[in-house]
Amino acid sequence: xxxxxxxxxxxxxxxxxxxxxxxxxxxxxxxxxxxxxxxxxxxxxxxxxxxxxxxxxxxxxxxxxxxxxxxxxxxxxxxxxxxxxxxxxxxxxxxxxxxxxxxxxxxxxxxxxxxxxxxxxxxxxxxxxxxxxxxxxxxxxxxxxxxxxxxxxxxxxxxxxxxxxxxxxxxxxxxxxxxxxxxxxxxxxxxxxxxxxxxxxxxxxxxxxxxxxxxxxxxxxxxxxxxxxxxxxxxxxxxxxxxxxxxxx
Amino acid sequence: xxxxxxxxxxxxxxxxxxxxxxxxxxxxxxxxxxxxxxxxxxxxxxxxxxxxxxxxxxxxxxxxxxxxxxxxxxxxxxxxxxxxxxxxxxxxxxxxxxxxxxxxxxxxxxxxxxxxxxxxxxxxxxxxxxxxxxxxxxxxxxxxxxxxxxxxxxxxxxxxxxxxxxxxxxxxxxxxxxxxxxxxxxxxxxxxxxxxxxxxxxxxxxxxxxxxxxxxxxxxxxxxxxxxxxxxxxxxxxxxxxxxxxxxxxxxxxxxxxxxxxxxxxxxxxxxxxxxxx
Ligand SMILES: Nc1ncnc2c1ncn2[C@@H]1O[C@H](COP(=O)(O)OP(=O)(O)OP(=O)(O)O)[C@@H](O)[C@H]1O
Ligand SMILES: [Mg+2]
Numbered sequence: 111x112x113x114x115x116x117x118x119x120x121x122x123x124x125x126x127x128x129x130x131x132x133x134x135x136x137x138x139x140x141x142x143x144x145x146x147x148x149x150x151x152x153x154x155x156x157x158x159x160x161x162x163x164x165x166x167x168x169x170x171x172x173x174x175x176x177x178x179x180x181x182x183x184x185x186x187x188x189x190x191x192x193x194x195x196x197x198x199x200x201x202x203x204x205x206x207x208x209x210x211x212x213x214x215x216x217x218x219x220x221x222x223x224x225x226x227x228x229x230x231x232x233x234x235x236x237x238x239x240x241x242x243x244x245x246x247x248x249x250x251x252x253x254x255x256x257x258x259x260x261x262x263x264x265x266x267x268x269x270x271x272x273x274x275x276x277x278x279x280x281x282x283x284x285x286x287x288x289x290x291x292x293x294x295x296x297x298x299x300x301x302x303x304x305x306x307x308x309x310x311x312x313x314x315x316x317x318x319x320x321x322x323x324x325x326x327x328x329x330x331x332x333x334x335x336x337x338x339x340x341x342x343x344x345x346x347x348x349x350x351x352x353x354x355x356x357x358x359x
Numbered sequence: 360x361x362x363x364x365x366x367x368x369x370x371x372x373x374x375x376x377x378x379x380x381x382x383x384x385x386x387x388x389x390x391x392x393x394x395x396x397x398x399x400x401x402x403x404x405x406x407x408x409x410x411x412x413x414x415x416x417x418x419x420x421x422x423x424x425x426x427x428x429x430x431x432x433x434x435x436x437x438x439x440x441x442x443x444x445x446x447x448x449x450x451x452x453x454x455x456x457x458x459x460x461x462x463x464x465x466x467x468x469x470x471x472x473x474x475x476x477x478x479x480x481x482x483x484x485x486x487x488x489x490x491x492x493x494x495x496x497x498x499x500x501x502x503x504x505x506x507x508x509x510x511x512x513x514x515x516x517x518x519x520x521x522x523x524x525x526x527x528x529x530x531x532x533x534x535x536x537x538x539x540x541x542x543x544x545x546x547x548x549x550x551x552x553x554x555x556x557x558x559x560x561x562x563x564x565x566x567x568x569x570x571x572x573x574x575x576x577x578x579x580x581x582x583x584x585x586x587x588x589x590x591x592x593x594x595x596x597x598x599x600x601x602x603x604x605x606x607x608x609x610x611x612x613x614x615x616x617x618x619x620x621x622x623x624x625x626x627x628x629x630x631x632x633x634x635x636x637x
Pocket of ligand 1: 122131151160
């Protein structure tokens, strides 16, 4: 397993209150190299928090997260080095508006000395043509449509050659007509063997590309299985209820 | 570096509005000018001949206008370098304070930065100038007085500019920092390459405002014996025993520079928002 998570807990201290908000209540799971795992569940169940603990955007309260056998929650771990191997794609893209598309893609690899500027530039071109945006290489991010921004954001995440990519609702902020182009890029990525965690409300897409589905409810994985296990034969009442709500429309 | 939006309609519209506002400003200035001319005796019975005679005495004879020119040079020199020093100090202070909140904590530095800002904003800049001159550099009498003034005004404005930068940094969406960190960039590199460039760009107009504030603040430099623009006016006053004209001339010079800069700031703001990226 490339990522192993054991008994992960996360609680938030709330301003001006003694008690804490328990968001993750003991999650034990993992992902194999090349595996695609989708995370579904009701709003507020802790999906984003789970994902954000994996690259320590959130500090876990307790439990361990191992990346290639190394505990990334330990004091001695170089989190910047780990993060370079675990890319993240955000709902709101967060392209750097002060940099061109090209510079968005070359900044991190050059700073990490993974590539020389020249190599990083070639790699940026390669990635942009992969997401179909080579012609936008010298454009400013705010000149792009939402779908284009998200495709650039995916290319940016890929530019440091991560081993795992974390997607947190990558199409939720998009106009409906732009969702397709982003899903297409993600599908291509999945087919190329990228290891992926995907938090999504796009059930059809999750079913199509995933090897495994996690259903998170109230901070625990309440059901887990193949797409057909979860979508066609859900066992837990909460899963059945959730799916009937989101699939009914 | 910054691509322009060639939206001609928009530009025309802004130009038109800019002009309309400019006309009002001009009208108000004209009224003020007329009033000042009136106060300096321009319209009195002694007539223009008398006004012209005193004008000649105040500014032309013995090239007295050169006193104003040299004073202006000193004023602009001090203002410019004070602003630069203020920007440098402000940037450092703001990053210390923001980093402290953002998790990169050096408590002692943060405490020091807080003290600095509290003390320098909590006391009059004039008093600070006097302390620098008569206490701290009391024995360094060979030091150019203008350098002492730059130090005093620059360090003082640094405390204000720190707050400007802090506001600028905190106005940047937190997702920007997260995105940079998620790529494995350190806090410092994320600040340097992603956050600060956006923050600085947003506060450029406010830095120009700080320049204007300093231009006026430096008028107290005469108190430690610097021949700035204000002091030059007073010097002419005492040479010619003339009360109104020199100081009104000095005021008009300040006003002209401030109006010019304000106009530039307006245009800069327009240009920045038109070429807004993000
Ligand atoms: N930084 C934070 N401070 C305090 N509470 C937080 C913080 N981040 C998340 N929470 C809370 O934790 C809970 C779970 O949030 P999370 O974003 O993980 O849910 P989610 O499953 O991703 O929901 P959604 O589908 O709406 O994105 C929510 O109640 C949220 O308010
Ligand atoms: Mg979420």
